Amino acid sequence: MQSVELILAGFGNVGKAFYELVRFRRMRILDRYGLDLFFRAVIRKKGWICSPDELGKGIQPSTRWDEMTGRECFFPPKKSGVWVECTPSDIHTGEPGRTNILRALDLGWHVVTAAKGPLVADPAALYKKAESRKRKIRISGATAAALPAIDTAIYALAGTEIQRIEGILNGTSNYILTRMHQGLIYEEALREARKKGIAEPDPSMDVDGWDTAVKLLLISNAALKQKLCLKDVFVEGIRGLSREELYRQSKKRKAVKLLGTYLAEKGRILLSVKPEALDGDHPLYGVVGAEKGITFHTDTMSRITVTGGKSDPGGAAAALLKDIINMYKHCIIT
Numbered sequence: 144m145q146s147v148e149l150i151l152a153g154f155g156n157v158g159k160a161f162y163e164l165v166r167f168r169r170m171r172i173l174d175r176y177g178l179d180l181f182f183r184a185v186i187r188k189k190g191w192i193c194s195p196d197e198l199g200k201g202i203q204p205s206t207r208w209d210e211m212t213g214r215e216c217f218f219p220p221k222k223s224g225v226w227v228e229c230t231p232s233d234i235h236t237g238e239p240g241r242t243n244i245l246r247a248l249d250l251g252w253h254v255v256t257a258a259k260g261p262l263v264a265d266p267a268a269l270y271k272k273a274e275s276r277k278r279k280i281r282i283s284g285a286t287a288a289a290l291p292a293i294d295t296a297i298y299a300l301a302g303t304e305i306q307r308i309e310g311i312l313n314g315t316s317n318y319i320l321t322r323m324h325q326g327l328i329y330e331e332a333l334r335e336a337r338k339k340g341i342a343e344p345d346p347s348m349d350v351d352g353w354d355t356a357v358k359l360l361l362i363s364n365a366a367l368k369q370k371l372c373l374k375d376v377f378v379e380g381i382r383g384l385s386r387e388e389l390y391r392q393s394k395k396r397k398a399v400k401l402l403g404t405y406l407a408e409k410g411r412i413l414l415s416v417k418p419e420a421l422d423g424d425h426p427l428y429g430v431v432g433a434e435k436g437i438t439f440h441t442d443t444m445s446r447i448t449v450t451g452g453k454s455d456p457g458g459a460a461a462a463l464l465k466d467i468i469n470m471y472k473h474c475i476i477t
């Protein structure tokens with residue numbers, strides 16, 4: 144049995160889902176994997192840290208924060224475990240996750256993150272620090288959550304050349320496009336997605352293609368050991384599409400999807416996110432509603448597609464947990 148301490152930064156939708164999942168699954172994980180997951184602290188913006196017992200008792204923000212001298216106090220001396228980053232994603236500054244993750248790595252903690260910001264804004268600093276401290280960073284929670292995109296690329300496709308990646312990586316835009324194919328105009332489909340809790344109040348990151356671009360970038364960099372940046376991605380969203388255009392494509396037995404594409408061609412790498420009309424025999428044609436999917440085109444394993452994977456807080460929490468378990472049980476990815 145191995146005891147694994149967790150520090151959870153961010154206790155919003157994903158953080159809470161992760162906390163509940165670990166509590167619910169704790170005995171099963173111990174039984175099946177020999178890992179005893181234990182929360183050392185939970186951190187929110189308003190600044191409280193506490194043990195799970197205190198959480199249950201509803202300890203209020205800041206009651207203990209003021210007594211603390213700084214972030215160091217989260218880290219027990221001579222112990223390490225996993226820092227779980229679930230704070231908001233700022234893709235320009237990477238904060239607050241960037242500072243949190245660097246500090247955690249510095250003190251010898253592994254990191255799993257649902258926050259994309261730090262991975263896009265300053266990946267070099269994070270991975271350099273991780274390497275120098277011999278710690279791991281796992282990012283499934285930030286890359287299409289429950290869809291096992293990175294695992295598939297790294298484990299299942301080991302030894303092949305990935306020549307092209309195509310992904311429907313954003314559930315909100317896929318839901319809107321599916322409903323537009325069924326006859327709704329863009330505004331109606333968006334309103335419906337909001338009502339169902341699929342679209343956020345401000346859906347710009349999703350419908351303008353940036354969420355897909357970030358995920359495509361992170362998956363491509365992880366799968367192909369690249370150091371591409373967001374500015375390398377051509378990005379076009381779905382706002383300009385009309386119901387009539389989608390109807391025309393439906394008549395031709397095509398489905399319009401917001402597709403993220405990585406393509407290595409003639410020594411050049413092309414990354415793009417844009418609406419594309421897929422033929423009926425394309426493996427991602429049937430990915431509808433808030434579902435996602437990814438296809439890897441390889442030289443020796445042909446075309447491999449994975450679809451599904453919830454992109455909600457529960458799916459993100461499950462991806463974080465998966466990364467922690469695999470980090471301790473299969474230490475082959477460094």
Ligand SMILES: NC(=O)c1ccc[n+]([C@@H]2O[C@H](COP(=O)([O-])OP(=O)(O)OC[C@H]3O[C@@H](n4cnc5c(N)ncnc54)[C@H](OP(=O)(O)O)[C@@H]3O)[C@@H](O)[C@H]2O)c1
Pocket residue numbers: 152153154155156157158186187188189190229230231232239257258259260284285288454455456457459
């Ligand atoms: N929601 C999803 O379905 C989903 C799926 C995959 C990935 N993600 C990513 O997961 C992350 C969390 O998403 P969410 O939906 O859980 O967000 P959220 O509900 O807004 O929660 C954010 C949490 O972070 C805390 N926080 C903010 N600034 C902080 C700081 N400086 N230090 C410590 N804690 C801080 C907030 O504290 P307070 O509680 O005190 O305000 C809150 O608890 C985001 O990066 C998001 O992109 C989300």
